[in-house]
Amino acid sequence: MTPAPESWPARFWRLIHPGGPLVRPWDRWEARLLVxxxxxxxxxxxxxxxxxxxxxxxxAELARAQQAHRTQVTAVVLADAGSFxxxxxxxxxxxxxxxxxxxxxxxxxxxxxxPAGTDQGARLPIWVDGAGEPVPPPLSAFNALTIALSVGLxxxxxxxLVLTLVVLAVHLALxxxxxxxWAREWETLGQGRxxx
Numbered sequence: 001m002t003p004a005p006e007s008w009p010a011r012f013w014r015l016i017h018p019g020g021p022l023v024r025p026w027d028r029w030e031a032r033l034l035v036x037x038x039x040x041x042x043x044x045x046x047x048x049x050x051x052x053x054x055x056x057x058x059x060a061e062l063a064r065a066q067q068a069h070r071t072q073v074t075a076v077v078l079a080d081a082g083s084f085x086x087x088x089x090x091x092x093x094x095x096x097x098x099x100x101x102x103x104x105x106x107x108x109x110x111x112x113x114x115p116a117g118t119d120q121g122a123r124l125p126i127w128v129d130g131a132g133e134p135v136p137p138p139l140s141a142f143n144a145l146t147i148a149l150s151v152g153l154x155x156x157x158x159x160x161l162v163l164t165l166v167v168l169a170v171h172l173a174l175x176x177x178x179x180x181x182w183a184r185e186w187e188t189l190g191q192g193r194x195x196x
């Protein structure tokens with residue numbers, strides 16, 4: 001008759017409380033270290049959540065400020081932007097002179113970044129700051145959330161990676177200790193038999 005499979009709580013209990021005549025003290029310490037690492041990884045989840053919250057609040061404020069102070073206008077390209085370069089980067093841009101009208105009706109000109117291959121006279125949307133200078137598009141609430149989630153996830157994964165490396169380093173060190181102890185015991189056992 002085949003014994004019933006062991007439940008995961010029973011297997012976990014055996015992992016953290018190894019028993020039997022062959023169990024050494026360092027086996028117990030290694031098991032406790034593994035459990036501690038797992039608990040620390042679990043505790044790091046809410047800490048990462050706090051980090052996500054803090055980063056999101058800062059970036060959401062930055063997004064609101066940028067959206068309040070940046071305006072989208074239409075720029076007219078004053079020169080050809082050149083052509084795509086075969087084998088070049090996937091996104092190719094060029095700086096060309098352009099002319100744009102600000103919300104107050106004044107006109108500005110200056111260099112703007114446009115996709116390679118843009119022809120003279122093309123109309124493109126650009127973002128300008130309060131002084132009318134071209135700036136990158138403002139952050140959106142989605143961008144702020146994406147940045148915050150990325151920071152939180154990377155922070156948690158960093159903690160898990162460090163814990164994993166510590167557990168592996170201790171495991172490898174203990175494997176050497178165990179191998180040396182077994183070698184000594186085999187040697188002692190061999191000397192005892194040869195003396196008979």
